[in-house]
Amino acid sequence: MSLAPRNPTPAATRGRAAPMGPTAAAAGRGHPARRSSSSRLSSPSVADAHCDPCGLDLTAGGCSDRGMLPLLLLACSTPLPSISTIEPDSGPPGTTIVVTGNNLVEGTVVRLGRQELADLTVSPPDRVEGRVPEGIPAGTVDLVVVTPAGQRVSRSKAFEVTAAEEPDPCGSKERRMTHIPPTADVVKIDRWVTDDEVERSEIPTRDIQAVVYEQTERPGGGSCAAIWLQTKGSRVLFDAQADADLAQQAQKIANGLGKPLELAASTAP
Numbered sequence: 001m002s003l004a005p006r007n008p009t010p011a012a013t014r015g016r017a018a019p020m021g022p023t024a025a026a027a028g029r030g031h032p033a034r035r036s037s038s039s040r041l042s043s044p045s046v047a048d049a050h051c052d053p054c055g056l057d058l059t060a061g062g063c064s065d066r067g068m069l070p071l072l073l074l075a076c077s078t079p080l081p082s083i084s085t086i087e088p089d090s091g092p093p094g095t096t097i098v099v100t101g102n103n104l105v106e107g108t109v110v111r112l113g114r115q116e117l118a119d120l121t122v123s124p125p126d127r128v129e130g131r132v133p134e135g136i137p138a139g140t141v142d143l144v145v146v147t148p149a150g151q152r153v154s155r156s157k158a159f160e161v162t163a164a165e166e167p168d169p170c171g172s173k174e175r176r177m178t179h180i181p182p183t184a185d186v187v188k189i190d191r192w193v194t195d196d197e198v199e200r201s202e203i204p205t206r207d208i209q210a211v212v213y214e215q216t217e218r219p220g221g222g223s224c225a226a227i228w229l230q231t232k233g234s235r236v237l238f239d240a241q242a243d244a245d246l247a248q249q250a251q252k253i254a255n256g257l258g259k260p261l262e263l264a265a266s267t268a269p
Contacts, residue, residue, distance in 0.1 A: 079103040081145050081153050084126075090160035093134040093234070094199070097159070099145065104128050107148035112159055113141035118201055134189065135203035137232040138163045163233065169214075169240035170224035187229065187257070189236065205257055207231050211238070213250035214264035218242070227253065230262070 083101040091097075097117060099110055105124050110117045117130025128145070143158040187203045212228040212235060226240040227250045238253070239246065254261035 169226035
């Protein structure tokens with residue numbers, strides 16, 4: 001008695017190769033197998049982009065995100081900025097900083113930590129000037145230069161912000177005008193040094209810890225009422241008036257900013 005093979009090959013498939021799946025069939029026709037989504041290249045960052053971010057020709061589909069191509073080409077066509085000098089390397093809020101370097105184009109911004117320099121002036125291609133913003137905490141911070149194309153260069157711990165000397169609220173001739181937009185994202189303070197000279201400062205609301213009201217007796221007689229914005233490590237004069245009571249105004253400001261109102265230790269009950 002003859003024994004049949006244990007695993008006979010069906011007659012319909014004898015002499016033919018096993019059927020191929022879609023991927024294998026595509027490869028057999030000379031087409032590359034499709035990549036899995038996990039192996040795709042991640043989209044490059046414009047800020048970190050170089051002219052060949054994927055190691056391939058951009059026009060040949062080297063990058064997975066074709067929508068990034070115009071931005072990448074813009075970043076590649078603009079030379080990277082550089083920093084040569086930072087003068088001075090320390091100072092209180094209001095200090096003028098001059099940054100020199102290369103490829104500092106119009107629209108470039110300079111930040112100390114998270115805050116941009118106030119009254120920024122760009123003199124392409126090698127100079128940027130601005131003031132240390134009011135309300136910035138004392139301490140050593142990074143200086144960061146960012147171009148409109150998103151390119152950036154930084155110096156770690158490049159500037160030391162020192163504590164500001166507080167003005168005599170009612171003892172100087174300077175005037176202050178304060179603007180709080182409806183969004184309350186930032187408080188803008190115009191400080192009139194003279195009738196023709198004004199300095200504008202901007203303090204992000206997130207950096208304000210409290211509104212402080214202070215009312216003190218003046219050496220020559222009378223009183224001085226002052227409203228301060230307390231930030232980390234310093235406070236900025238918001239408004240002041242001699243022989244006046246600004247307590248209600250201070251409360252309204254605190255409510256508008258969503259900050260607590262505090263009374264200075266020197267304030268008379």
